[in-house]
Amino acid sequence: MIDLLQSLIDGLGRGSIYALLALGIAVIFGVMHMVNFAHGELITVTAYIAFGVVVTTGWGWWAAAPLIFLGAVGTSVVIEFVAFRWVRGASDFTMLLTSFAVHFLVQAIFVMTMGASVRSFPRPEWADRIWSVGELNIQIVDVAVIGTTALTLAATVFLLQRTMFGISLRAAAEDFDAARLMGVKSNKVIRQAFILAGALAGIAAIFYLMRTGQARPTTGLSPLLKGILAAIIGGLGNMQGAVYGGLLLGVSEVLLRSWLPEDLVGITDGAVFALIALFFIFRPQGLLYVRSAERV
């Protein structure tokens, strides 16, 4: 029982990060009907920001965290402005390949400027501290990420339900053409969606980088895949589902690690891809949601 509770807390700690990334992917899918394979690049860019701030300037994590957040939002806006704005309304093929092109391009830029090798930076020393409650050993960073994620999600719900921005975003996700006819400006709502996705990824990045303490050109791939897997578990484009999918993924990952022998759980990118593929083949509507019929 204690073991299960322990796994649950560890899993929610991981899952919070996945949930924030998945929610960003779902928001973009909602307005552009595209799975954004460039979403992981927000983590890559901010990893180098973290490296720069923590190692080069020595300002430490209290300075790094807000810069990571701003860096993710800024990168998201730039990517939208440079790439996605121009292919809105193009064929699915074009949009999909555009997101891959951005993914490749960011990676190549870092290989060229920073080299392919891993840059490590120190993690904040409080992150590894353990807080013991009875038999439970709770990592401080887990408490921090779960708490921050809960606050972020509450703020996001408020934003989506109560503000003009949120209402236009949800309307655009339901039916883009109808939303435009009702006066929603498409460029604006898409830019705002990228800002929101960037902000969510920025918060995820702070805690993800605190855990890993590494930057390299491919840093973003693994969290990207987890985010996509979480989004498809929740049913692609379903924002609520994406959050549940992320939490579910985090908990099942931790449970898998505690039950399976150690050498079976080296979960690789290939295995995550295979899982995503299996979902697309056998349960594209996700585990949690039934989609309405396609309009013809």
Next chain:
Amino acid sequence: MQGLLSSRVGSQLAGSAVLVVVLVLGGLAYASSGAPARDILVTQMLINAIMVIGLQIYIGNTGVLSFGHMGFAAISGYAFALLASTVQRKARIVPDVPLGLDAVSLNPLVAAAAAVAITVVAGLVVGLGLARSGAKSGAVAATVITLALLFMVHEVGGAYADLTGGRNGISFSVGRGLDGRMWVYLALIATVVLARLFKSSRIGRMAQAAREDDLAARAMGINPARGQMVALILSVAVVSVAASLRVFQLGTVAPSTFFFDYTLLTLVMLIVGGRNSIAGSVLGVALMTVVNETTRHLADVEIDGGPMDVLDIVLRPGLTDIVLGGSMLGFMIFRARGLVEDWEVDHWLRRRFGRAEPVPDPLKAAPTPAPAQLSAAGVTVDFGGFRALERAELEASNLEVVGLIGPNGAGKTTLLNMVTGLVKATEGTATLTTRSGPGSGAHSATGGEPFEIARSGLARTFQNLRLFPALSVRENVSIAALVASQHRAGPDRPSVEQLLVHAGLWELRDRRARELDYGNARRLELVRAAALSPAFILLDEPTSGMSNVESVAMIDEVRALASAVGAGVVVIDHDLAFITGVCDRIYCLDQGRVISVGTPTEIQADPQVQAAYLGAAAPAATG
């Protein structure tokens, strides 16, 4: 000579030859003027051309973005290396190789053939997964499935060292190696011809129709999964041959030989020239090879200045990748269809050497067709909690034009969708009964996939116009005629050309469908439905967006086309002048129920109809 060039297959063969000759001569000219490294570069370019055309066969014809083809290439490369390298070499590099492969050492040709066979089996398995996921153009599901293949093969290649030699891979030498280009030339010619003929083949054109509009293709009797599977298998076979050649030429295969870098390179080559064109693929290969060579020289000067490993030429990280990623992004934004779109050399050859086409004979009315009856009974359709149709019914014979009217949301389109299999009914059935010839029994078709229903004799159009936008006007119609020739009985069908003349689209026959103005696009969709030679044509708002004059002219067009192919018509429309002019009988629906049936005059006089439909419109007209 002119006969050869003006015939379809002849001009395609000649065009393929032109492509190969230009690419090879260009390469040889470059190689003859420099170091031996250039020789290797040219061989690599030719092998890349085979690889990229292999990609074109699948990605170009189906529009499915596959990242997995280098996964197939890796499977083939390892199979080739394991089968072809010598026993002694294997004892040193992979001493614990399973399946008794340690004792096998085949002739390279046999090894390559075996590698193709193994890779095709893998292709079949992946193809089933793709079909299950409902792959269509730009579908993210298909892309993820193929990415999964790429990563899994890569990881197995790195981890299962007994079989694959781990991270270092398998290096080997076979006989004298690939010292001549004879096999490369042969494979290149075969590939170009195969890809060009496939593009114009029946199955290839059906795959392209599904690429352009999956739903419209299914409503035209095309099963997209079939064309995609055939394209995948052909494409995988070609990629496998190219992979064996590449491994043979490199003298090594490792997990990095066929992974992201090579995927990126080949994909950019494909999209730069034009993924829908074989000429475009070849152009892209040539162009990107030149660009890569140039950036490599620039990078040499700026960054290291030292000599480079020849085998790394195209895999060098850094500047080359930035150029590739940038090209990919730039082309997606500014010219997503590539430099030449779907142009082929034979298009030019035939325009240059071909003869003018005679205008075909005018269309004659078909002899009275064998009777057919379309009936839907007790149809109820629920969308979640919303009941769109409640025990609706429809009866139509193929000698009449039947109208469906009713206010918006009455369930008219839902009824049409249910009859054509796009929407499943909660209750009730739709049946098409045809008597195919004198004395033969009644043939009845219900349920099933939309493409099966279309083949059984129901052709339809869509409220929001679903043409195959990148295909020409003539191709749009001939796809439907192709399905008709395979699945619809009947000897004296009007030809595609006659139908085009009849609809006034003859002069526009070589235009792309997306270039047509609205009225012509509507007419094209109608002609395409008629070309399926159906028992019934189902029209969903054929006059929406048309002016009064145009919609009145549409009355005659619909009637004439229907009688030319011997089909009945079921038509939904809001235009009263049109619907009363064209219909023999009218069904009026309201809130999912049929509230009245009768001739146009009876319907107009029915008080229930006036209340539900005309009555609702009257205040708006007066106010």
